[in-house]
Amino acid sequence: MKIDIDAARLSEELAELARFTHAEPSPEGTAVTRVVFTEDDLRARAWLRGLAAEEGFAIREDAVGNTFIRWVGIEPDLPAVGTGSHIDAIPHAGMYDGTVGVLGGLEAMRALKRSGQRFRRSIELLLLTSEEPTRFGIGCLGSRLLSGTLDPQRADSMNDTVDAESQGTLSDVRNAAGFTGDLASVRLEPRFYHAWLELHIEQGALLEREGLPIGIVTSIAAPAGYRFTISGFGGHAGALLMPDRRDALCAASELILSIERHALAANAASDTSDTVATVGTCGVFPGAVNSVPSRVVLQLDIRDTDPARRESVMQSVRCDYTEIAGRRRVQIEEELVNADAPAQSAPHIVETLDAVCAELGISPKKMVSRAYHDSLFMARIAPIAMIFIPCRGGVSHRPDEHSSPEDIARGTLVLAHALARLAAE
Amino acid sequence: MKIDIDAARLSEELAELARFTHAEPSPEGTAVTRVVFTEDDLRARAWLRGLAAEEGFAIREDAVGNTFIRWVGIEPDLPAVGTGSHIDAIPHAGMYDGTVGVLGGLEAMRALKRSGQRFRRSIELLLLTSEEPTRFGIGCLGSRLLSGTLDPQRADSMNDTVDAESQGTLSDVRNAAGFTGDLASVRLEPRFYHAWLELHIEQGALLEREGLPIGIVTSIAAPAGYRFTISGFGGHAGALLMPDRRDALCAASELILSIERHALAANAASDTSDTVATVGTCGVFPGAVNSVPSRVVLQLDIRDTDPARRESVMQSVRCDYTEIAGRRRVQIEEELVNADAPAQSAPHIVETLDAVCAELGISPKKMVSRAYHDSLFMARIAPIAMIFIPCRGGVSHRPDEHSSPEDIARGTLVLAHALARLAAE
Numbered sequence: 001m002k003i004d005i006d007a008a009r010l011s012e013e014l015a016e017l018a019r020f021t022h023a024e025p026s027p028e029g030t031a032v033t034r035v036v037f038t039e040d041d042l043r044a045r046a047w048l049r050g051l052a053a054e055e056g057f058a059i060r061e062d063a064v065g066n067t068f069i070r071w072v073g074i075e076p077d078l079p080a081v082g083t084g085s086h087i088d089a090i091p092h093a094g095m096y097d098g099t100v101g102v103l104g105g106l107e108a109m110r111a112l113k114r115s116g117q118r119f120r121r122s123i124e125l126l127l128l129t130s131e132e133p134t135r136f137g138i139g140c141l142g143s144r145l146l147s148g149t150l151d152p153q154r155a156d157s158m159n160d161t162v163d164a165e166s167q168g169t170l171s172d173v174r175n176a177a178g179f180t181g182d183l184a185s186v187r188l189e190p191r192f193y194h195a196w197l198e199l200h201i202e203q204g205a206l207l208e209r210e211g212l213p214i215g216i217v218t219s220i221a222a223p224a225g226y227r228f229t230i231s232g233f234g235g236h237a238g239a240l241l242m243p244d245r246r247d248a249l250c251a252a253s254e255l256i257l258s259i260e261r262h263a264l265a266a267n268a269a270s271d272t273s274d275t276v277a278t279v280g281t282c283g284v285f286p287g288a289v290n291s292v293p294s295r296v297v298l299q300l301d302i303r304d305t306d307p308a309r310r311e312s313v314m315q316s317v318r319c320d321y322t323e324i325a326g327r328r329r330v331q332i333e334e335e336l337v338n339a340d341a342p343a344q345s346a347p348h349i350v351e352t353l354d355a356v357c358a359e360l361g362i363s364p365k366k367m368v369s370r371a372y373h374d375s376l377f378m379a380r381i382a383p384i385a386m387i388f389i390p391c392r393g394g395v396s397h398r399p400d401e402h403s404s405p406e407d408i409a410r411g412t413l414v415l416a417h418a419l420a421r422l423a424a425e
Numbered sequence: 426m427k428i429d430i431d432a433a434r435l436s437e438e439l440a441e442l443a444r445f446t447h448a449e450p451s452p453e454g455t456a457v458t459r460v461v462f463t464e465d466d467l468r469a470r471a472w473l474r475g476l477a478a479e480e481g482f483a484i485r486e487d488a489v490g491n492t493f494i495r496w497v498g499i500e501p502d503l504p505a506v507g508t509g510s511h512i513d514a515i516p517h518a519g520m521y522d523g524t525v526g527v528l529g530g531l532e533a534m535r536a537l538k539r540s541g542q543r544f545r546r547s548i549e550l551l552l553l554t555s556e557e558p559t560r561f562g563i564g565c566l567g568s569r570l571l572s573g574t575l576d577p578q579r580a581d582s583m584n585d586t587v588d589a590e591s592q593g594t595l596s597d598v599r600n601a602a603g604f605t606g607d608l609a610s611v612r613l614e615p616r617f618y619h620a621w622l623e624l625h626i627e628q629g630a631l632l633e634r635e636g637l638p639i640g641i642v643t644s645i646a647a648p649a650g651y652r653f654t655i656s657g658f659g660g661h662a663g664a665l666l667m668p669d670r671r672d673a674l675c676a677a678s679e680l681i682l683s684i685e686r687h688a689l690a691a692n693a694a695s696d697t698s699d700t701v702a703t704v705g706t707c708g709v710f711p712g713a714v715n716s717v718p719s720r721v722v723l724q725l726d727i728r729d730t731d732p733a734r735r736e737s738v739m740q741s742v743r744c745d746y747t748e749i750a751g752r753r754r755v756q757i758e759e760e761l762v763n764a765d766a767p768a769q770s771a772p773h774i775v776e777t778l779d780a781v782c783a784e785l786g787i788s789p790k791k792m793v794s795r796a797y798h799d800s801l802f803m804a805r806i807a808p809i810a811m812i813f814i815p816c817r818g819g820v821s822h823r824p825d826e827h828s829s830p831e832d833i834a835r836g837t838l839v840l841a842h843a844l845a846r847l848a849a850e
Contacts, residue, residue, distance in 0.1 A: 203664035238796035253678035
């Protein structure tokens, strides 16, 4: 079967999608900010539906905005083969994270259609809502709901942290965006998909370092999210003397350094780099230059291929912050936002990808995904695997994130071949 | 001369002024947020002008919104006696900081008028714009411009940090608020005021601890503001491994703790509590839970009665952050936002206050103001002093800030007597 990827069109479409953004231009590359259900996101979704409609693909949207773009197969009642990713982007991010899997998935479907073949199973592109946690504090919102991993009622009451002034919830925001209906209806029945594949940039530098063009993901690391609230005692920056202080930001600084120290220690003890811990936000209250911070809220993202090691790092951090809180006379509260189990790829799909790579003369690298992906949750309702392509310097979530048109086209070609094989099963 | 303060009316007016706020109600006390030139601030100003107009006082506003409320004296060409303070409040602050000096000043003038006396010199209440640095990053905006301490062109181009999205400057914001004209016109001629007095809550606990009802401020400590920008290297929180990180927030945490450590060491070395250092804001970029911080901006407020000791703390901090930057492979840039010299009260006015207290049977405490006040800048163009009243637990810049109606009335009475003596000179 001859499958041709239109690499030029795919590059142009990626560039066009990058224009739906609220980010200021950056000298480092194409800056993209596209927070879920903002005007930029809604315009990008409309544009994507337009591309799908041109091809005559069937389009369905669910109550949380997950968008299903289906090329109906010869036997429409068989479970479909799914592929997809996300188009939302954290503030001031790049143009390839997620988007390569969405537009690459669309191009793979178009290429299969152009090849003149028809397949037993339907092939479906899935645009997943809010893979990034920017707006509601939890990542993979769409795939969590599809897989029944997140309670629909709890989801609907999650607060909008981007437009905090509005005091809106997910329910308010999605309804305003035109995605109405009961969130409970989002969940897919088991065996909805025969197989699921996600094409994604690596967001690490291993493929580039080893000069390999394709990664086959065999497992996805287990991420956890925590929120820490440090409550001290505020006051006037001039008049509240140092011995009387219970400064929440000083306590938070110690906690941040404790987290870093224990993650590094876990790496050293296991002689790996498998534990990563990041405090990515630090909200200071009242947040005035002349006021002693009375409250600080930190968000921690900690991931490991080994959930037990992740938990042991957290235990060490807890020992530290108990001591910090006592010594500094502040309160430190810990809240678990999410803690997910790792996912394993389906051996059968990994073998399919191996066979495709062999057919195309590509040496793939078997690898662990340390980044969070919707496939982590899709794995709960379908056999999955992921295809990684190199990205320059391993840089991601920044304007200088970059994957070459050749690597994107090659990944898309591997995806198309694998979809063809799986849809013929 | 019999001067009667209407304590009940003054309390009611303070409570009424506290209602011009954007703060959410707080169980701890009356929460007030009144950022300069917001709708709350503009409504409060209009209300205050109304109170002044009722008394027949003359009202003038300058190009930055400083508001002059004058009771014209028998010899209108003589330099006036001035008093006043500010009504702007940092986010989630209390209801007494600044406002006691404004409404107390107004009540002092009304009480003098009620007493039936007339004075040679005009007595003028001055509402000073933006004593708090919340919106433009620099405190005492109005009094800096009045005293020629801040270049008008530089002032007009300062960025609005509260509504950062608008990318507006002071020029844009004040014009939108109706304060037009050249900022250079704000500066007062030398000897505009014969004397200046500011009534203020102590914002410290010394008066309360010693059971003294009135403080006479003999000097105001020298404050300085710095901005630190820490630039590291961002990336995906899952994929950017710990050994490759140059996390700006971890570096910032070390800097915050270094500042605290050296301020404490300066206290220990001098056996005083005269050095205070506060990092009150911590902006994290990009500020997403799953993104390694690439840039952090901290604002430092450091004050001392001894400018040399303040500078020596900064030197120690600089040594530390040079080492931190090298070890963590980040850049740390320091920017001086403001560094002001301390101010001394005029002996003549201090003596006048001493005489008033003696007449009223009050034992005052001579003290240093560690908090920043407009009087620091008024001292550059007029002989000044300040009157402090106790505030509960020394708490300020918080909803539970509190001064009793009796203490407020007593401070206002001392102010009125002192204004009378000075206006008769």
